[in-house]
Amino acid sequence: xxxxxxxxxxxxxxxxxxxxxxxxxxxxxxxxxxxxxxxxxxxxxxxxxxxxxxxxxxxxxxxxxxxxxxxxxxxxxxxxxxxxxxxxxxxxxxxxxxxxxxxxxxxxxxxxxxxxxxxxxxxxxxxxxxxxxxxxxxxxxxxxxxxxxxxxxxxxxxxxxxxxxxxxxxxxxxxxxxxxxxxxxxxxxxxxxxxxxxxxxxxxxxxxxxxxxxxxxxxxxxxxxxxxxxxxxxxxxxxxxxxxxxxxxxxxxxx
Numbered sequence: 097x098x099x100x101x102x103x104x105x106x107x108x109x110x111x112x113x114x115x116x117x118x119x120x121x122x123x124x125x126x127x128x129x130x131x132x133x134x135x136x137x138x139x140x141x142x143x144x145x146x147x148x149x150x151x152x153x154x155x156x157x158x159x160x161x162x163x164x165x166x167x168x169x170x171x172x173x174x175x176x177x178x179x180x181x182x183x184x185x186x187x188x189x190x191x192x193x194x195x196x197x198x199x200x201x202x203x204x205x206x207x208x209x210x211x212x213x214x215x216x217x218x219x220x221x222x223x224x225x226x227x228x229x230x231x232x233x234x235x236x237x238x239x240x241x242x243x244x245x246x247x248x249x250x251x252x253x254x255x256x257x258x259x260x261x262x263x264x265x266x267x268x269x270x271x272x273x274x275x276x277x278x279x280x281x282x283x284x285x286x287x288x289x290x291x292x293x294x295x296x297x298x299x300x301x302x303x304x305x306x307x308x309x310x311x312x313x314x315x316x317x318x319x320x321x322x323x324x325x326x327x328x329x330x331x332x333x334x335x336x337x338x339x340x341x342x343x344x345x346x347x348x349x350x351x
Contacts, residue, residue: 108162109217109241114168115189121157122237126311128295129160131297131298131301132202132330132331132333132334133333133334134294134297134335135195135294135295135298135334136195136333136337136338137290137292137296138287138290138291139191139192139195139289139338139341140187140341141287142191142284142287142288142291143188143192143341143344143345145191145284145286145287146184146185146188146259146284147275147282148185148280149180149277149280149281149284150181150185151303151306152182152273152276152277152280153181153282154177154181155176155273155276155277155279156173156174156176156177156270156273156274157174157177157268158175158274159173159267159269159270159272159274160174160177160273164277167266169232169259169260169266169270169271170266170270170275171247171255172255172258172259173259173270173273173274173277175258176259176277178250179252179255180252180347181280181312183248184245184248184249184252184284186344187241187244187245187248188245189342190241191238191241191242191245191291191346192338192341192342192345193237193245193339193342194237194241195207195211195238195334196335196338196339197234197329198234198235198238198262198337198340199332199334199335200335201230201234201334202231202327202329202331203331203335204329205227205230205231205317205324206324206325206326206327206331207325207328208222208227209224209227209321209324209325210328217240217314217317220318220321221309221312221314221317223325224309224317224321225306225309225310226258228302228306228309228320229306231302232277232302232303232306233301235295235298236297238295239295239296239298239299240293242291242292242295245288245291245292246288246289246291246292248287249281249288252281253278253281254284256274256278257278259274259277260274260275263300304319305324308320
């Protein structure tokens with residue numbers, strides 16, 4: 097979120113030139129807007145990848161019927177499917193809800209900063225510092241959620257792959273369903289990893305901006321306030337897209 101990240105050999109903060117504050121290149125002022133788009137796309141990919149994995153989990157349960165004649169592969173596959181159904185879909189829905197809340201938070205911060213209210217440099221610095229901390233802490237919390245989901249999927253995937261090595265004489269239908277479930281879970285894991293990286297990038301940019309702001313540069317402070325207020329539209333679009341995902345999820349889980 098810094099105004100210029102093109103070269104490490106020059107100080108990229110806005111500097112006063114001929115009595116005027118220098119402004120960063122226009123292309124870099126879309127950085128936060130790109131985060132909104134990346135997070136939305138990542139959340140949607142995660143949401144979409146969950147649906148086929150859910151279907152295969154139910155198919156595994158159908159094939160791995162419990163009973164006295166069930167072999168060890170059936171028991172292991174059934175446990176993996178039940179554990180997935182119990183833990184992963186709620187975690188994905190939580191991720192959707194958290195991004196929805198974050199987009200609302202970002203819009204609120206940007207809208208307040210964009211109000212035509214006279215502020216001294218000290219007042220703007222204090223207000224912007226508080227706002228960045230709120231956004232940073234929100235991003236860190238959501239990064240934690242994304243990381244936990246990724247790690248949980250990694251555990252599920254490891255258990256599934258271990259279970260596939262046992263009982264070579266198990267019914268073909270069960271083995272085929274388990275293979276498809278494993279493949280779909282692997283694709284979901286890829287989506288979860290990308291989503292976690294998107295939150296990492298968001299958190300890193302906010303951390304960097306907070307450090308820059310701590311230097312007390314009035315040029316950077318004014319630039320950042322203008323910059324954040326310009327991202328409202330991108331985060332409004334993100335909010336609309338993620339709200340649709342939440343509604344689709346609620347519809348899919350109606351009794």
